[in-house]
């Protein structure tokens with residue numbers, strides 16, 4: 001943005017150096033781990049003298065076992081990284097950029113980048129006191145940014161919201177000695193000044209196409225053989241906010257803070273930017289970083305890609321209530337991985353979390369995504385307020401029928417996230433917020449910091465009590481599902497169709513492959529409910545049209561298919577679970 005306004009700007013990707021030093025596989029694994037481990041590893045210079053910070057490894061002992069196993073390193077390795085490697089890296093980093101040549105240095109802090117960024121900022125400020133230090137990014141959103149600003153005096157400016165509207169005016173104010181614009185936190189005579197500007201980015205036309213030149217140049221210098229250089233994945237933002245969340249905020253979702261209103265780029269801009277980025281960085285692979293896909297892109301972007309037979313590939317996040325036709329358009333347009341926010345196969349839980357989808361829609365999405373060769377990334381979330389043993393039982397029984405579909409990556413406990421309805425209206429859901437997430441006090445070990453103000457996740461209790469055996473059964477079932485798909489015995493449930501019969505091949509249960517021939521109403525029902533769910537009245541009508549007058553024929557057919565576990569019924573609608581063998585649908 002600043003570059004496109006004529007300001008000289010350089011981006012530094014110091015994390016590339018650190019990842020290269022640590023080894024990319026270890027770095028990537030640590031990035032995914034819980035309990036702020038990435039933050040703790042960088043916390044030695046700021047908080048390493050303090051007792052809880054020193055006790056981190058002991059306190060999270062059993063989890064550290066898992067971490068060490070996953071990276072195949074002993075526990076001492078983590079201590080060495082924290083107390084030796086990271087301080088040396090930071091000392092290197094403070095010399096690496098010749099920082100004194102800049103007027104302003106901005107840090108964009110997201111996920112576990114916070115302590116690293118704040119510590120480097122401190123070291124830079126100590127060496128170059130005249131350089132202005134600016135922070136933004138999701139770790140500095142709202143109250144969190146204000147608190148970090150209060151406790152870290154070496155930060156000169158914080159933008160605790162969307163920065164597009166204030167960045168250029170802020171730099172102009174520094175040039176001409178004027179007052180920083182609204183929407184920026186700064187100090188004046190020792191006082192902290194902040195006036196919210198309540199402005200959201202609504203017009204993307206000013207947004208320049210992302211500039212990754214510095215990233216690829218630095219990566220090339222650090223590791224010319226890096227796999228990241230070969231057909232790299234280009235990150236691209238098409239939209240802000242969430243069109244579902246602005247009407248029905250999913251109760252657990254802490255994304256988007258105060259900017260939930262959905263705003264998307266015009267189709268022409270996305271097309272032009274993608275074309276430019278593919279050419280400039282010689283890549284066919286894109287990851288749209290949006291929370292949810294703008295529906296008009298299905299035809300406008302992916303339809304256009306398909307009509308032109310382009311070979312670009314896209315990762316996208318979608319809502320799962322897509323039709324078969326929409327999934328087909330996405331697949332033919334290059335969407336090869338989707339994240340549909342499935343979260344659960346419990347009807348009650350999906351309703352309680354205001355997700356706006358039911359298990360049936362989740363199944364339909366996974367079935368057609370699989371059919372069209374789209375990888376589906378999803379998890380099961382548990383630990384919701386109000387969940388019951390019956391919800392667990394129903395979910396376990398249902399997912400046993402879905403073993404032929406893509407398995408979840410994991411079953412994870414709900415995080416109570418800042419900005420979510422559980423956080424802002426806990427009493428409505430029977431939730432009691434107890435404390436900031438457990439790791440905060442072990443990382444940011446300082447009495448000066450109000451951890452409630454900086455935490456993104458929180459410890460909580462709710463009234464429900466789930467039978468531990470049911471919980472364990474759910475975990476085991478999901479694990480079995482995953483293992484089957486990683487084995488040579490990948491489960492399947494398909495049907496082949498002839499003129500007057502249908503054959504089912506069912507290998508969902510290991511060691512029990514079933515082949516079954518269906519004719520008449522049961523075969524017709526299976527075919528009729530294949531593309532989308534149908535009501536009993538629609539099924540009856542269909543069977544009558546095919547010449548069977550008997551009133552109960554449809555009900556019997558539905559019952560037979562349900563008993564076989566190849567038709568799923570929910571709230572009077574029925575969907576065939578089996579995938580068609582025919583490849584031309």
Ligand code: SF4
Nearest residue numbers: 242244245250253291
């Ligand atoms: S979970 Fe997804 S669909 Fe729900 S509000 Fe958040 S971003 Fe939107």
